[in-house]
Structure formats: C-alpha cells, structure tokens
Amino acid sequence: MEQKTYSLVIVGFGGMGSYHVQLIEPSEHLAVTGVYDLVDYRMELAAAKGFKTYDSLEAVLSDETVDVVLIATPNDVHKTIAIQALKSGKHVICEKPVTINSADLLDIIAVAKEEDRIFMVHQNRRWDEDFLIIQDIIQKKKIGEVFHLESRVQGANGIPGDWRQLKAYGGGMLLDWGVHLLDQLLLLTGSKIDSVSSELSTILGTEVDDGFTGFIRFKDGLTAVIEVGTTNFIKLPRWYVKGTEGTAIIRDWDLSGEIVVNNPDVVKVEPKPIQAGQGLTKTMAPPSEESTLRLPIENPESTKQSFYENFVSVIEGKSKPLVKNEEVHRVLRLIETIFEAAEKQVILKGLEL
Numbered sequence: 001m002e003q004k005t006y007s008l009v010i011v012g013f014g015g016m017g018s019y020h021v022q023l024i025e026p027s028e029h030l031a032v033t034g035v036y037d038l039v040d041y042r043m044e045l046a047a048a049k050g051f052k053t054y055d056s057l058e059a060v061l062s063d064e065t066v067d068v069v070l071i072a073t074p075n076d077v078h079k080t081i082a083i084q085a086l087k088s089g090k091h092v093i094c095e096k097p098v099t100i101n102s103a104d105l106l107d108i109i110a111v112a113k114e115e116d117r118i119f120m121v122h123q124n125r126r127w128d129e130d131f132l133i134i135q136d137i138i139q140k141k142k143i144g145e146v147f148h149l150e151s152r153v154q155g156a157n158g159i160p161g162d163w164r165q166l167k168a169y170g171g172g173m174l175l176d177w178g179v180h181l182l183d184q185l186l187l188l189t190g191s192k193i194d195s196v197s198s199e200l201s202t203i204l205g206t207e208v209d210d211g212f213t214g215f216i217r218f219k220d221g222l223t224a225v226i227e228v229g230t231t232n233f234i235k236l237p238r239w240y241v242k243g244t245e246g247t248a249i250i251r252d253w254d255l256s257g258e259i260v261v262n263n264p265d266v267v268k269v270e271p272k273p274i275q276a277g278q279g280l281t282k283t284m285a286p287p288s289e290e291s292t293l294r295l296p297i298e299n300p301e302s303t304k305q306s307f308y309e310n311f312v313s314v315i316e317g318k319s320k321p322l323v324k325n326e327e328v329h330r331v332l333r334l335i336e337t338i339f340e341a342a343e344k345q346v347i348l349k350g351l352e353l
C-alpha cells in the first residue's frame, strides 16, 4: 500500500514558521498545505508561496483534510493552540519552548493521550553537528571520562524582535536559547542532577533575562557551565570539554576546534618551566608536543531519522519519538530550577531531577 502524505498547516508564519517550509521540503510524507497567522502581511506572503490561507484557527481545525498542525507562534499561546488542535483530532508539532512552565506541558500531554494524537516538540538542535560531535567524543571516551563541560552561545546584538523582550509572551534568553543548550546537556549524561546555581543577566534593562549562566552538578560528578549571552563582542568557544585523558574545543558552528589527548604510546615527559609574566611556571606549562596527540574534529556518521521523518513514523506507530515529551518536561523543570536558584541567590542542592 502506498504511504500517505500528511497535510500540515503552519500556525504562526513568522521567522521560524516560514523556515519550517524549507525544513519540511525534503520530507516525502509530510507536505505544508496551509498557513494561519494573525497578521495580514504574513498571510499575503503565505498566499504568494501558493499555500492555502485560513481566516481563523477554528477554520484550520475544522478542515478535515488537515492532519498536522505545526505551532510556531510566540511561546505564550503554544499551550492553548496545542490543546485545541489535539481536541480537534490533529497531530501536533510544537516549537520550543513548548510551554512557559512544566505544569502546562503536563496538561498538553494528558490531552494528547486522551485524544490518542501525537504531540512532539521541535528540539531541532539535537541534530546540530557541533552537538553530535561532542556527543560522539563523550560516548567513545575520546578524551577519557568527561568530568566538566561548558556550552555557550554568545552574540552582541541584544534580544532580537519584540515579544522575546516581554515576560507575558515567554520571552527571555533562558526560555529561548537556554532550552536548546539544556536539552543538549541532558542528552550527554545518563545521570540525574544533584545541584544547580545560576545568575541571570539583565544588562540590557529588559524585563526578561538577556542571558544567564547556569552551574549544574550531576550525581555522577560531572559539572557543567551553560551560558547564553547577548552582549558578548568576543565569543568564548561554543564547547569546552575536559576529560581525564584530554580536552576538546569546538569554537563555533563552523566546527573549527581541536582535541588534544595524552599519547598512550609515550612515557609522559616532565614539562619544562616557561616564562609566565614576571615569573616561571611548570604547573601551567603546555603539555609537551611528544606526549600529546591532536585528533581531528570528526563528524560522526548519523543514521538518525530527521525530525519530520521520525514524526511521521511515530504517527504510523513504526518508531518511538526521537524527542520524548518526558525529556522536554525535564528541561522545563531544570529551567524552573535555574530561575529559582537565580532569584534566591542560592545553590539548590539534593535535587531529584
């Protein structure tokens, strides 16, 4: 029997909504057929691209030819649109952050279960090459046992757009880039979180955070610094990862970086003291060239389905979701913990997260 092509309508045709058109294009069994946006200009753009435009969300949901609703509106309305769509029998793809608190996500999950519909969150940065490389380094123990990692994104352009600067819309950088970095972090270890401390940045004077630094300690001893900044004119590396046998750096999305490890075939050479400022140091001298190896940054071959292929396969009961709602819920709980630690200015310990 020929496989069905699922008809998908995008609700919220702004920056990300229109980018989904490009992302879905290669998908064989998912086709963007229509658009609904509150703003006329966005609807005109959609019509010019040949999509059916709808006058209201209700019109989308009562159209029986629509199988899937993709939500790419500002964050505050994801929940109501998702629940309405699920109750109308549609499967739903929702942009991140799925909701602005973890309790709201549980409400959506309950409705998806009741209605027997698929609800999946677009955590697309699980497919980012820099992340897949770091995951591979950790899994293959290329730098030994990883005991500390730092994951950062930094820009100097402030908070973009309008609603991202407003609390009521679920704005702020922790709910924006933070969601991606924390989602990636939780996939890098099987361990539970032990403690969290954090600082929110409000340099720009907006009512929401314009960045944050989170310090996270896992029960297995791994520590992590997760940082998002919007006033960084010079960037720190995207990834800095320390293991018992070496260190890995990925500087940026261009995947420039290096891995330096102990050379197992060479007996460790005593470092020679180096001049450091007005003194000498052996402790801080670089490891000798002979006793270390430089490994290339290698992109692991991935056989992982694309987000959209997986979504279709989950609808058809052929695959498990690559983005599980429990994982997304854990990220939201971690975000809530980061907000709480920053507000109370404490290290929250003994967590069950």
Ligand code: NAD
Pocket (backbone or CB within 6 Å): 011, 012, 013, 014, 015, 016, 017, 036, 037, 038, 039, 042, 071, 072, 073, 074, 075, 077, 095, 096, 097, 122, 123, 124, 161, 163, 176
């Ligand atoms: P945007 O402001 O560019 O677009 C939002 C659109 O939604 C606008 O066109 C607006 O008119 C429309 N809209 C608002 N309320 C609506 C409603 N009730 N019904 C229908 N349309 C409505 O914002 P954006 O940057 O595209 O972000 C949209 C969502 O996508 C956010 O949740 C954001 O976090 C997410 N996003 C995800 C990624 C990613 O990499 N996964 C990247 C960017 C944005």
